[in-house]
Amino acid sequence: MKLIACVAFLGLVAGAHAQGSIHYQRPNDAARTDLPGAPLTQAQQDAAWKAYAAAAGKFCPRQRLTLQSPEQMNLQVQSFSRIISPPQDKRYRQFASEACDLGKPAAACANTAMLAAANEGKFLDRFTVFECETGLKCTAQGKCAVPR
Numbered sequence: 001m002k003l004i005a006c007v008a009f010l011g012l013v014a015g016a017h018a019q020g021s022i023h024y025q026r027p028n029d030a031a032r033t034d035l036p037g038a039p040l041t042q043a044q045q046d047a048a049w050k051a052y053a054a055a056a057g058k059f060c061p062r063q064r065l066t067l068q069s070p071e072q073m074n075l076q077v078q079s080f081s082r083i084i085s086p087p088q089d090k091r092y093r094q095f096a097s098e099a100c101d102l103g104k105p106a107a108a109c110a111n112t113a114m115l116a117a118a119n120e121g122k123f124l125d126r127f128t129v130f131e132c133e134t135g136l137k138c139t140a141q142g143k144c145a146v147p148r
Helices: 002-018 041-061 068-081 086-100 106-118 124-133
Strands: 137-140 142-146
Touching: 041 106, 068 106, 068 124, 068 137, 086 106, 106 124
Parallel strands: none
Antiparallel strands: 137 142
């Protein structure tokens, strides 16, 4: 008898879930953005890009790094992610996996995640200098190369 009741209950739950009437939301955490791994807010993203533009202008203004395409910058992000500390890498990966669900293309999202983690973790200057040292120079939007 207990087995039949259990099966009936599971069928009811499955039917309700399929119709969208069961929602799993923790009310205390739903609106919080200060939790570890919480999605980036637009303000955090904007602050990270603004700080990056300022750092690039400070450390290597002639290279015009802010003109990189997302794909070009992502190559730098991937290289840099191999040399940061484990806690820094963890935060970057949290932002990349959880904050990238905002509809951005993958490269742009990973770039934003790195800049936000670097800005938050106080290693944005280090990332920018890393980029400067590659020698990459941009002449127009998306037109960047390392001079030979």
